[in-house]
Each structure stands twice: as C-alpha cells, then as structure tokens.
Amino acid sequence: MAQRAQPISKVLGHAVSLGVLGLIVATGVAVALRAEDGARIGAGDWAAIRFTVLQAGLSALLSVALAIPAARALARRQFPLKSLVITLLGAPFLLPVLVAAMGLIAVFGRTGLLSAVLSAFGLPPLQIYGFHGVVLAHVFFNLPLATRIILQGWLYIPAERFRLAQSLGFGPSDIARHVERPMLITVVPGALMVIFLICTTSFAVALVLGGGPKATTIELAIYQAFRFDFDLAKAALLGAIQVGICIVAVVLTRSFPVSDGMGAGLDRRLDIRPPRGWVFTTQDAGILTIVILFLLTPLAMIVLSGLQGIATLPPQVWWAALRSVGVALGSVVVTFALVLPLSFALSARSRLAELATSVPIALSPLVLGLGLFIMLNPYVDPRAVALPVTALVNALMSLPFVARILTPPVRALRSDYGRLSASLGITGLTWARLVAWPRLRAPLGFSAGLAAALSMGDLGVVVLFADGDSATLPLMLYRLLAAYRVDQAAGAALLLLALCLLLFWAFDRGGRANAAL
Amino acid sequence: MLHFDKAEFDNGGFRLSADWQVPAGTKLALIGPSGAGKSTLLAGLAGFVPCIQGAVRCDGVDLAGLAPGTRPLTMLFQDHNLFPHLTVAQNVGLGLAPNLHLDAAQHAAVNKVLGRVGLEALGDRKPSALSGGQASRVALARALLRARPLLLLDEPFAALGPGLKAEMLDLVSELLQGTETTLIMVTHDPRDAQKLADQTVFVDQAVAQLPQETGAFFANPSDALARYIGA
Numbered sequence: 243m244a245q246r247a248q249p250i251s252k253v254l255g256h257a258v259s260l261g262v263l264g265l266i267v268a269t270g271v272a273v274a275l276r277a278e279d280g281a282r283i284g285a286g287d288w289a290a291i292r293f294t295v296l297q298a299g300l301s302a303l304l305s306v307a308l309a310i311p312a313a314r315a316l317a318r319r320q321f322p323l324k325s326l327v328i329t330l331l332g333a334p335f336l337l338p339v340l341v342a343a344m345g346l347i348a349v350f351g352r353t354g355l356l357s358a359v360l361s362a363f364g365l366p367p368l369q370i371y372g373f374h375g376v377v378l379a380h381v382f383f384n385l386p387l388a389t390r391i392i393l394q395g396w397l398y399i400p401a402e403r404f405r406l407a408q409s410l411g412f413g414p415s416d417i418a419r420h421v422e423r424p425m426l427i428t429v430v431p432g433a434l435m436v437i438f439l440i441c442t443t444s445f446a447v448a449l450v451l452g453g454g455p456k457a458t459t460i461e462l463a464i465y466q467a468f469r470f471d472f473d474l475a476k477a478a479l480l481g482a483i484q485v486g487i488c489i490v491a492v493v494l495t496r497s498f499p500v501s502d503g504m505g506a507g508l509d510r511r512l513d514i515r516p517p518r519g520w521v522f523t524t525q526d527a528g529i530l531t532i533v534i535l536f537l538l539t540p541l542a543m544i545v546l547s548g549l550q551g552i553a554t555l556p557p558q559v560w561w562a563a564l565r566s567v568g569v570a571l572g573s574v575v576v577t578f579a580l581v582l583p584l585s586f587a588l589s590a591r592s593r594l595a596e597l598a599t600s601v602p603i604a605l606s607p608l609v610l611g612l613g614l615f616i617m618l619n620p621y622v623d624p625r626a627v628a629l630p631v632t633a634l635v636n637a638l639m640s641l642p643f644v645a646r647i648l649t650p651p652v653r654a655l656r657s658d659y660g661r662l663s664a665s666l667g668i669t670g671l672t673w674a675r676l677v678a679w680p681r682l683r684a685p686l687g688f689s690a691g692l693a694a695a696l697s698m699g700d701l702g703v704v705v706l707f708a709d710g711d712s713a714t715l716p717l718m719l720y721r722l723l724a725a726y727r728v729d730q731a732a733g734a735a736l737l738l739l740a741l742c743l744l745l746f747w748a749f750d751r752g753g754r755a756n757a758a759l
Numbered sequence: 760m761l762h763f764d765k766a767e768f769d770n771g772g773f774r775l776s777a778d779w780q781v782p783a784g785t786k787l788a789l790i791g792p793s794g795a796g797k798s799t800l801l802a803g804l805a806g807f808v809p810c811i812q813g814a815v816r817c818d819g820v821d822l823a824g825l826a827p828g829t830r831p832l833t834m835l836f837q838d839h840n841l842f843p844h845l846t847v848a849q850n851v852g853l854g855l856a857p858n859l860h861l862d863a864a865q866h867a868a869v870n871k872v873l874g875r876v877g878l879e880a881l882g883d884r885k886p887s888a889l890s891g892g893q894a895s896r897v898a899l900a901r902a903l904l905r906a907r908p909l910l911l912l913d914e915p916f917a918a919l920g921p922g923l924k925a926e927m928l929d930l931v932s933e934l935l936q937g938t939e940t941t942l943i944m945v946t947h948d949p950r951d952a953q954k955l956a957d958q959t960v961f962v963d964q965a966v967a968q969l970p971q972e973t974g975a976f977f978a979n980p981s982d983a984l985a986r987y988i989g990a
C-alpha cells in the first residue's frame with residue numbers, strides 16, 4: 243500500500259536487467275556455438291594478450307601519474323578561465339577515437355609538428371606507430387578523465403581539514419602526507435581500474451596506431467580472427483579472455499570507490515591555500531600548461547588541416563554522415579528505453595540492475611556484434627541490419643556511463659519529492675510531466691548528448707559488416723585514411739568532430755533550456 | 760473522528776503502536792524523545808508506512824486501502840514541501856488538481872487562498888525566490904485549499920527560528936478557526952503544544968500514549984515526560 247510506485251518500477255528495471263544480461267550471454271553463446279572446431283590460442287594471440295595488459299597497465303599508470311599534479315594544481319589555484327579548462331578536460335570523452343588519433347599523428351607523427359621542430363635541430367623525426375603510440379593515445383584520452391576523478395577527490399576533502407592543517411602550521415609536504423595522500427589512496431585505485439578497463443577493450447586506437455604482430459590488442463585480434471580467418475571460435479575465446487582480464491581488474495580494486503569524473507561543481511571555489519614560493523607556482527603552472535597543450539594541439543591540428551578538406555568531400559561522405567547521425571539518434575532512443583527503468587531500479591539499490599549496467603564496460607563490442615549477427619543471420623541479411631545492430635551495440639556500451647549519470651538525480655527525485663508527490667496524488671503520466679521531466683531533464687539532456695556523441699564517433703561493430711552503402715562516417719574516415727586520401731580524410735575528421743560536438747551540445751542545451759530551478 | 764484501533768505501524772522494523780481516538784476538530788500535539796516514533800505515527804497515518812495490525816479509521820472509513828493522495832488528510836513535511844521548478848501558484852494549484860489543469864474558478868480560488876496567507880503578489884515566483892517563512896505559507900495555502908479533514912504537521916517550521924515559528928503557528932491557529940479540521944502536530948517544544956493544542960500525546964518507547972488535556976499534561980508530568988523536558 244505504501245509507496246505503490248516502487249515495486250512496479252523495480253519489476254520493470256529487473257526485467258530490463260535480465261533482458262540486457264540475457265542478450266549479452268546469448269551473443270557469447272551464439273559465437274561460441276558457431277565455432278566448428280576447438281579454438282587454438284597461438285603465439286600471436288598470446289602476444290596480443292600480453293600487449294593488451296601491458297599497454298593498458300602502463301596507460302593507466304601514466305595517466306594517473308600525470309593527473310595527480312594536474313588535479314592538485316587545479317584544486318589549489320584560482321585563475322581566469324579555470325572552468326573552461328575543466329570543461330576541456332571533459333572533451334576527450336566526446337572525441338571520436340579516430341579523430342583524436344589523427345590529431346596525435348599530426349603532432350607526434352613522422353611528418354608532424356614535433357618532428358618538424360626536431361629536424362630544425364638536426365634530430366631524426368618521431369615514430370608514432372606501435373606500442374608507444376597506442377599508450378600515447380590512451381593517455382590522451384584518459385589523462386583528462388583521471389584528472390577529473392582525482393580533482394573530485396580533492397574537492398571532497400572537508401574544508402575543515404585544510405583549516406586544521408593551516409592552524410597547525412603544516413607545510414606543503416605535511417599537507418601532502420596527512421591530508422592529500424590519505425585521499426589519494428582511496429581515489430587512485432578506482433581511477434587506475436577504470437582506465438585499465440577502457441584501455442583493455444580498446445579497438446580503434448590499436449587499429450590505427452598499432453597493428454602488426456607487436457602491437458595488437460585483444461579486441462583487434464578478435465577483428466582479425468573474424469575478418470581474415472573467419473575463426474569464430476577464436477573470436478569467442480578471445481572475447482572471454484578479455485572479460486576475464488577485466489573481472490580480475492575489478493576484483494583487485496573492488497574495495498575502492500569508483501568515481502566517474504562526471505560530477506558537477508568541479509570548479510567551485512574552495513579554501514585550499516596554494517603554497518607560497520616560485521617553485522610551487524612554476525610546478526603548478528608547468529603541469530597545467532603541458533596538459534592543456536597536450537589536449538589542445540591535436541584538436542587544433544584537426545581543425546586547421548580539416549578546413550580545406552571539408553569543401554572537397556565527395557557525396558558519399560555526406561551520406562555516411564547522415565547515416566551516422568541516424569545511428570546516433572537511434573542509439574539514444576534505445577539507450578533511454580533501457581536506462582530509464584534501470585536507473586529507477588538502481589535508485590532502489592537493485593543488485594541485478596547494477597550488474598546489467600556495469601558488465602558492458604568489460605565486454606567486447608565486436609563479440610557482441612558478432613553474436614547478434616549470427617543470431618539474426620537465419621532471418622535477415624546481416625548487411626541489411628548493420629546500422630540498427632550498430633545502434634543497439636552502441637546503446638549497450640553507453641549504458642554504464644549514462645546509468646551512473648542518471649541514478650543520483652533519480653534517487654534524489656524519489657527521496658526528496660516521492661512523499662510529496664504521493665500525498666498530493668500526483669501519479670502516472672501527470673507525475674512524469676509535472677515532477678519527473680522538469681527535475682530530470684538536465685541530466686537526461688546531458689546523458690543523451692553523451693550517448694549520441696559516443697555512438698556518432700564509434701568505430702567498432704560497423705567495421706565487421708558494413709558495405710559501401712551502409713558505412714558510417716567513422717568507417718568512411720577510416721577508409722579514406724587507409725587509401726591515403728589525406729586531405730579528404732582531414733575534412734571528414736573535422737566533419738565528424740563537429741557533428742559529435744553538435745549532437746552533444748544540442749541535447750545538453752535542450753535539457754537545460756528554460757530549466758530555471 | 761480519528762480512531763487508532765489497536766494500530767501498529769512497521770517503519771522498516773521499528774514498530775509503533777497506538778490505541779485511542781479523538782473527536783473531529785481536536786488540536787493534538789505529539790511530543791516525545793527523538794526516535795520514539797512521532798514521525799512514524801504521522802507517516803503511518805499518511806500512508807507512507809504500512810499498518811500491520813489493527814486499523815486506522817477516519818469518520819468510520821478504514822484508511823488501509825487508500826493511497827496517500829486519496830486519504831482524508833494533508834501533510835506538511837519537514838522540508839521539500841514545494842516543487843522548486845513550479846511557481847508558487849502552481850504549487851498551490853496542485854492541491855486542487857494534481858495535473859494542474861485548472862479552470863477559471865480554480866485559478867480564482869488559488870489567488871484567494873494566497874491572499875489569506877498574505878502572498879497574493881507572489882504567485883508567479885519560484886520557491887527559490889521565497890524566504891523560509893514565505894515558503895511555509897505557500898505549503899499552508901495548499902493545505903487550506905485541499906481542505907481535508909486532517910492536517911498533519913511534521914515539524915514544517917522547525918528550521919524557521921523561534922520568532923517566525925511562533926508566527927506560523929499563530930497563522931495555523933487563525934486559519935483553522937471555525938473549521939472542523941483535526942490538527943496533529945509533531946513538536947519538540949512544550950510551548951508549541953501549550954500554544955496550539957488542546958490535547959497532547961506523549962510518544963515514548965514505540966507507544967503513542969493516550970491523549971491528555973494539554974494543560975493537565977504539563978502541570979502533572981509523568982516521570983518520563985519530566986526527564987524529557989528536563990523539569
């Protein structure tokens with residue numbers, strides 16, 4: 243009788259959870275069953291497994307090692323445009339992997355900016371392809387994420403603790419030891435784990451910057467096993483190994499809290515006094531300058547080199563762009579059909595929903611896609627459903643992020659206004675219109691923007707099955723790159739970047755418009 | 760008439776029992792230590808906490824099957840009484856139509872009741888632009904408009920400070936004058952009870968004891984009450 247709405251929403255959330263988990267298991271089984279003879283893990287596969295773990299571990303360590311001083315500088319310094327810098331730190335999340343890789347090549351590649359500087363001093367040019375290129379790209383993506391996560395840790399330190407430190411006459415090293423290090427011990431393992439997971443399942447970075455027997459990730463090996471050998475057994479086995487590695491990482495860091503770095507208010511003023519002395523000032527200014535240049539230069543190169551190319555783009559590229567927007571919008575619809583019931587169940591602390599929204603982080607989207615195609619194959623031509631399947635896989639992959647953004651506001655909606663709504667008899671559609679929509683539209687818009695941008699920029703499942711008529715913009719970009727049509731590729735990269743940002747902006751803006759609270 | 764008939768409420772494992780009745784129009788104060796069950800009694804009455812034994816009846820009607828919104832009562836919570844994204848007039852209008860489809864007469868009724876709490880000029884404001892006292896008046900205006908037989912106050916004025924709280928209680932008393940509304944208010948302050956309530960219930964150790972006439976109740980405090988008020 244009391245709180246009637248609760249059981250209903252939990253039932254729906256559990257149904258969706260079971261559906262998501264069932265689909266995941268079914269795709270894995272479908273791929274494994276198609277395997278005709280037992281899978282053999284060859285020397286090349288062991289190399290891929292080793293490479294995956296090594297590059298993911300190193301990427302995580304480097305990202306966090308650089309993020310700690312950067313987050314400290316952001317926490318204790320006030321400067322103009324600080325909030326813009328923090329916004330910039332959120333940008334790589336929206337950035338299509340391929341576009342970022344091209345920007346990095348333009349800076350760190352053989353004919354890139356840095357090589358030009360080196361040759362002016364008579365030094366040999368840089369080489370970006372291989373292990374270090376993959377790590378560089380992963381640090382580019384994850385250093386900002388790590389900085390946001392760790393900055394959040396800094397801001398959660400109670401102001402009283404800094405005041406106490408001040409009143410006890412602590413110097414910077416005492417503060418580091420008694421205030422900052424205890425916080426880092428709780429925050430850093432979670433950050434390492436998240437980045438390790440992201441880098442373990444990495445595909446497009448390795449596709450563009452890695453390759454060859456020495457720089458192949460598991461995900462890339464899955465692609466090759468299917469594309470070149472049609473070895474489904476190996477694809478399934480590699481997919482399972484990848485999930486296994488992720489599970490080990492999660493279990494090792496289980497007791498530590500995991501933040502998503504999405505929290506609001508990262509630029510709020512805080513009375514953390516910066517230490518005096520030019521050494522500290524130089525240190526903070528130095529690390530922030532490096533981080534900002536590291537993030538901005540590749541982006542600037544994309545814009546600069548893309549401006550000319552964009553006018554020369556052939557019509558196929560524009561059609562691909564249109565298809566990509568369609569896939570992104572479809573993916574948003576599927577994401578929300580799944581995540582709304584899930585986040586209501588999550589807000590009631592459903593374990594099942596928690597499982598359904600965290601498992602996709604460790605999954606191989608390629609195995610997921612393969613499984614879907616095998617299941618659909620008897621009924622439809624896989625190429626005909628390449629785009630819907632891509633949208634569905636993208637939606638599943640964005641579930642973990644979107645669910646983490648939506649659950650806190652949904653929980654607040656229930657705890658703050660649940661009883662008031664019930665006591666006034668506001669239920670059903672009236673409740674959705676008058677209470678839920680106005681309270682949730684801002685996080686809904688934000689997370690829809692994220693889901694759209696992630697799907698728009700994704701180069702994953704679609705590479706397995708799309709033909710000329712169903713290529714998305716990222717796939718088209720990859721083909722232009724592979725064909726060495728450099729100018730057109732630069733133009734397509736800029737177009738892709740612009741569309742990703744535009745989609746995110748439109749959704750985020752739509753959620754916030756007239757939402758005065 | 761409000762009747763707790765050997766009622767027992769289960770608030771997540773904490774059980775509160777009550778077995779008494781008061782006639783309509785009674786002004787009742789609930790007083791007692793924190794955690795003794797005052798809020799559980801109100802939550803049970805309002806339908807947020809299940810009644811697992813006995814029954815609660817209002818004018819002979821068993822409340823058990825009724826959803827919170829259809830019970831013959833209005834409750835003011837400690838906080839979150841207003842939706843921050845709706846205007847003052849909309850927040851009050853919810854009391855007439857939860858879907859906010861109001862006709863001209865209902866709009867007029869909203870304006871009139873805002874006038875009664877002294878906020879006729881503020882109908883278009885959002886709650887964030889109100890002071891704490893004004894926000895309380897909006898919630899009271901909605902309660903007046905709903906005109907349910909029972910009004911439950913779960914310390915809605917606790918955050919206001921002593922002067923403003925007294926003013927709000929005076930307003931409640933004035934607005935309920937001449938109506939048959941039964942008032943049940945939770946309080947920590949004996950003076951609130953003495954000011955407003957003709958009967959007082961002492962809630963102690965998971966039992967809401969029999970209501971007593973307020974003056975006599977404080978004049979001859981039981982041991983437990985004396986411990987609680989520090990007399």
